[in-house]
Amino acid sequence: MNKRQTSLETTILIIELLKRIPKSWWITALELKQQLAEIGLDRDIHTIQRHMKSLVESNHFPIDMDDRSKPYGYRWNQQAVGFTVNSLSIQESLILQMAHKTLKNLLPSSLMDSMSGFFEEANRNISHTQDPTKEVQWLSKVVVAPETQPLLPPELNSGVFNQVSCALYNNCWLELTYRNAGGDVKEKSIMPLGLAQQGPRLYLVCRFKGYEDDRILALHRMISARSTSLSFERPIDFDLKQYSDDARFTFGEGRKVKLSFRIKKDAGLHILESRLSEDQTYREHEDCYEISASVVDSRQLEWWLNGFGEDAWGISYQAVDEEEAA
The missing domain is CATH 1.10.10 (Arc Repressor Mutant, subunit A)
Structure with a gap:
């Protein structure tokens, strides 16, 4: 050389x-x-x-x-402006700032750390601009509106997310001290398989060492976490998207059902616009809609239907044969 x-x-x-x-x-x-x-x-x-x-x-x-x-x-140094090879435009700064808010809990912390200089420059460009451009004004023109009662995210113990994302990213075993919902503290060695954000909370799908079943652990209940250098082969039978589609994060077991119910027109119009499934059908009656759709049964589905109170009635579930559903 x-x-x-x-x-x-x-x-x-x-x-x-x-x-x-x-x-x-x-x-x-x-x-x-x-x-x-x-x-x-x-x-x-x-x-x-x-x-x-x-x-x-x-x-x-x-x-x-x-x-x-x-x-x-x-x-x-706190007075330094950092280092970038090329200066970000105001349009690029806007995109980065919005992306940071969305992705900060869904990317490995090492990747987010590597982008920190760009995020800081984007924030400076947006906050220090002297010209109220259309790009800057855009931030005050868009918002993600909650569908349910908004909740503040639970606090995570220091360093937990970094260690969890590091182990997940590198396919390494994770040593964990965890307090379950009953208050019991356990120390476990787990295989991290997937990260899910549900509302303000983060959940880790994993397998305990010595077991083959998949479990869900809340990051805010993790007292401490340490990514080891011991790697594992990611199970070929695990599919995070399918796991989510089976309603595992909403207290379901993946059981497909044909749901039918009637609902008053003013309460059910949005269900015609945002359908429950691709095969959803409905019949219009004088005072209500009669809706039918193939869905995954879960406690969240039950809570959702109960939320309509007396506006929804005649609710029935019919098991769907797996071959028919496929």
Whole structure:
């Protein structure tokens, strides 16, 4: 390898390091190494540490180092503007800011951390712009309206989400201390299989070590979590989308039924517009709609129907043969 190629690779490595240094929290050399490996820049930890030490000691980049205990942490100085290769346009800033709100709990924390510089720049562009452009105004023109009583998200113990997403992303076993709904505290080794956001809450689908059945654990009930270096082969028989379609997150067992009921017209019009299923049919009567649809039976379905009170009646469930449903 000639000197020019070596110099170019070193320059690329330093640029990628600078892009991944956050401003709001400390990041370690090991975390930087892991993020670089994910984009194909696999370097040993001593190389990363050496470059970070040089960047901190230089006068070119306002980077702080927390050396009170090992491993050392790094972040941009609070007065620094961070580092980006290209400046984001106001349109790109708008898209990033909206994407961050939607994806922050659905992407691995390592990937979100690697994007932190872009999110911070997007926020600065939006908040510091002197021109009230149409793009900036757009943020005050759109909102996601709740379908049910809005609830605040439960608090997660520090570091739990990072460890869970890391184990899920890398297919590694997760050591967990968990408090169940009955208040009992358990220590388990689990195989993380999927992450689901339901309203304000996050749930992890997993398998306990030594068992083949799938379980759901709430992240806010996790007291502590630690991603191990022990990897596993992801089960080929597990499909997260099918798991969700079977109403597992809404207290169902995947049992298909033909649901029929009558509902007053003013209460049921929206069901004609937003159907329960592809095969939904209805008959219009003088005072009501008679609706029929194939759905997955669940407690949430029962709660939904009960929510109409006396406006819905004649409710019946007929089991659907699996071959017929397919």
